[in-house]
Amino acid sequence: MDLTLPMNRIEQLTFTRFVIVILVLFAHDVTGPYLEPLLFFPLSALVRSGSSGVSYLFILSGFVMTYVYYRQDRTFDYIAYWRARFARFYPLYIISFALTCVYYYDSLLQIKPQKILANIFVVQAWIPKYAQSFNFVTWSMSVEIFFYLFFPFFLLWAYRQPTRKLIWVSLAAWAVNVVVYYFVWNAYILEYREFVLYFPVFYTGAFLVGIVGGIWYLREGRHEVISPAKSFVILSVSFLLLAAYTVISTDFYPELPHDIRPMTGFLAPLMIFFIVALSMDKSFVSRILSHKFLVDLGETAYALYILHIPVKWLYEWGLAASGIANPEGIFRVTFLPLILVVSYVAHFYVDAPIRRWLKSLLQTLSLRVFVADILIVLLVAFAVFPLRFGTGNEYRSYREMERLALWVSFFAIPTMLILFRACRYEDIVAPGFFWARSTAAGVTLGFIVVSGAAYAGYATGWFENFPRSVFFFGWLVTLGLSLLFRFGMRAWRAKRPQPVAE
Numbered sequence: 001m002d003l004t005l006p007m008n009r010i011e012q013l014t015f016t017r018f019v020i021v022i023l024v025l026f027a028h029d030v031t032g033p034y035l036e037p038l039l040f041f042p043l044s045a046l047v048r049s050g051s052s053g054v055s056y057l058f059i060l061s062g063f064v065m066t067y068v069y070y071r072q073d074r075t076f077d078y079i080a081y082w083r084a085r086f087a088r089f090y091p092l093y094i095i096s097f098a099l100t101c102v103y104y105y106d107s108l109l110q111i112k113p114q115k116i117l118a119n120i121f122v123v124q125a126w127i128p129k130y131a132q133s134f135n136f137v138t139w140s141m142s143v144e145i146f147f148y149l150f151f152p153f154f155l156l157w158a159y160r161q162p163t164r165k166l167i168w169v170s171l172a173a174w175a176v177n178v179v180v181y182y183f184v185w186n187a188y189i190l191e192y193r194e195f196v197l198y199f200p201v202f203y204t205g206a207f208l209v210g211i212v213g214g215i216w217y218l219r220e221g222r223h224e225v226i227s228p229a230k231s232f233v234i235l236s237v238s239f240l241l242l243a244a245y246t247v248i249s250t251d252f253y254p255e256l257p258h259d260i261r262p263m264t265g266f267l268a269p270l271m272i273f274f275i276v277a278l279s280m281d282k283s284f285v286s287r288i289l290s291h292k293f294l295v296d297l298g299e300t301a302y303a304l305y306i307l308h309i310p311v312k313w314l315y316e317w318g319l320a321a322s323g324i325a326n327p328e329g330i331f332r333v334t335f336l337p338l339i340l341v342v343s344y345v346a347h348f349y350v351d352a353p354i355r356r357w358l359k360s361l362l363q364t365l366s367l368r369v370f371v372a373d374i375l376i377v378l379l380v381a382f383a384v385f386p387l388r389f390g391t392g393n394e395y396r397s398y399r400e401m402e403r404l405a406l407w408v409s410f411f412a413i414p415t416m417l418i419l420f421r422a423c424r425y426e427d428i429v430a431p432g433f434f435w436a437r438s439t440a441a442g443v444t445l446g447f448i449v450v451s452g453a454a455y456a457g458y459a460t461g462w463f464e465n466f467p468r469s470v471f472f473f474g475w476l477v478t479l480g481l482s483l484l485f486r487f488g489m490r491a492w493r494a495k496r497p498q499p500v501a502e
Contacts, residue, residue: 010067010279012289013060014298020057021301023050024137030312030339032332045250046243052262054140055206059271061144062210063217063279065151070218072159076152083362085148091354092306092346093122093141099310100135103317109400113382116407128194135309139198146200147207154211163219170205170212174268177205181264182257197263206265213272221280232283238274242267296344303351304343311339361418366425369486370414373423376481377413381406384474388467401454401463405471408453413446413478420445428486429493439482447475 026035027050038047069081097119101108115130124130125142132139158166181202189196196202226234245267249258257266278286288294315335319327385402389395414423421427422438429435451471458466 010064011295012278012281012286013064013275014301015289015294016278016298017057017060017301018294018297018304020050020053021305023047023053024305025050025308025336025339027051028137028308028312030308031336032334034336041251042243042247045247048250048259049246051260052246052258052267054263055203055265055268056271057140058143058147058203058206059210059213059265059268060275061147062151062207063214063272063275065147066155066211066214067218069152069155070215076156078152079367081152082148082367083359087355087358087362089141089144089302090122091358092303092351093138094120095346095350096135096138096306096310099307099314103310103313104134109403113403113406117378120410125198125200128192128199131194131198135306137305137309141306142198143200143203147203151211154208158211158215163216166212166215170208171269173208174205174265177202177264178266185261197260202264206268206271209265209268209272210275213276217276217279221276224280226280226282228283231277231281232285235274235277235281235283235285238270238277242270242274245270296348300340300343300347303346304339307343307346308339311342364424364426365418366423366428369423369425369428369489370418372485373414373417373482374410376478376485377409378406380474380478380481381409384470384477385467388470388473397464398467401457401465401467404457404463405450405454405474409446409450409474412449413443416446416449417442417482422482422486429490435486435490436483439486440479443475443479443482447471447478450474 022031022035023046025031026047035047038044069076104111115124115133118124118127118130119134119138122138122141122145124133125139131142161169181196184196184202246258249256278289312335315338316327316331319331324330381402385398385405386395389398417423417439420438420442422435422442427434427438451468454463454471455466457463
């Protein structure tokens with residue numbers, strides 16, 4: 001059986017992402033009058049199902065990742081996997097975070113560094129009080145990162161398991177997930193809402209159902225020969241089952257799980273049935289959904305999802321500040337067309353080029369060195385002010401300056417080290433002292449940027465004092481630790497046994 005990596009995408013699935021994200025926008029009340037004509041029975045229940053539609057995105061993610069990475073005949077390349085995942089989600093994620101910071105610019109230096117770091121490192125959903133901080137839709141990216149972590153290990157285990165066993169394992173995991181979540185919801189939703197709604201572990205069952213659905217499709221489903229008429233019937237049944245439950249639970253029996261509660265994957269078996277049916281479909285439906293225009297819209301779904309909240313806030317802010325008459329009415333009519341255009345431009349002219357550049361960069365970058373540089377910068381930024389001023393009143397008077405130095409150094413110093421090729425493994429271990437010169441140049445120029453930002457704040461009256469000694473001491477310690485780490489890498493490599501040529 002041929003289980004090598006499929007070369008062709010399942011294009012008809014792509015547009016479904018766009019549909020779900022539009023429903024999410026409707027749930028966030030940013031679509032203005034454009035979806036209101038659809039609010040009639042029975043369609044209104046489907047239009048209002050955006051919150052539970054988030055589960056569909058998790059299940060589809062498991063299915064598509066399996067379709068891309070399921071390769072029994074080859075060793076799983078963890079480094080390439082993480083490079084691809086990072087390049088796929090992080091550029092637009094950090095852009096959306098930066099836009100949110102612009103919106104909060106007047107209070108940014110008062111926000112706890114832990115909250116900002118939780119968002120930068122995409123772990124906010126693990127800390128319930130931070131789950132909805134900044135761009136609140138990005139809690140779902142913490143869930144995705146969690147999925148990325150265990151996906152390779154589950155896939156390697158699944159290679160050795162029969163399909164029937166995998167199906168039962170995924171259904172058992174889904175059932176346990178649903179039962180546990182049911183009790184957690186009823187017991188803690190009022191007191192621990194952020195934990196109940198956004199904690200990543202609660203979504204594991206849905207993702208596993210997506211993975212196993214992808215494995216079944218690759219092992220068996222894609223080899224099935226089904227007539228277009230029969231595939232259309234199967235697809236129709238799968239959709240009608242989902243639609244029927246949504247309508248019944250919303251309009252007739254609201255005591256059934258519906259709206260936000262199925263976010264944990266209550267409808268996962270029906271959703272994966274629909275995804276697999278659409279993947280196998282050979283009817284006119286798939287031909288329509290595979291049209292380039294609809295596929296392009298589907299490609300913009302991530303940008304639409306991740307950017308719509310910060311763009312909404314900034315757009316509302318700009319309209320209110322402009323003094324224009326009836327800014328609320330203008331926003332309602334213009335925001336949906338605006339965010340669609342912004343998402344299209346962001347995906348095809350910002351995100352796609354950045355991804356290509358980032359993939360090329362990550363192929364030469366030593367992840368170990370880069371992570372070490374980040375940790376060194378954070379260690380020095382958190383330690384240098386207390387070491388210089390103690391922990392009393394004098395230190396507290398410098399807290400905002402400390403936070404400014406922290407965020408500028410966090411971005412400026414690693415960037416300079418990359419630009420000066422101080423993070424390339426082959427340059428670090430090469431003969432000579434290029435590794436030391438490039439490290440010194442990167443750290444020095446990074447601290448010049450940090451000091452310049454701090455002095456600009458002092459010169460404009462934002463801060464009362466400019467602590468020169470702190471920046472000199474911070475530069476000295478950062479440079480010393482960075483050089484020491486690279487020297488340790490060179491020494492470790494020198495002691496490694498070299499392969500003997502045959």
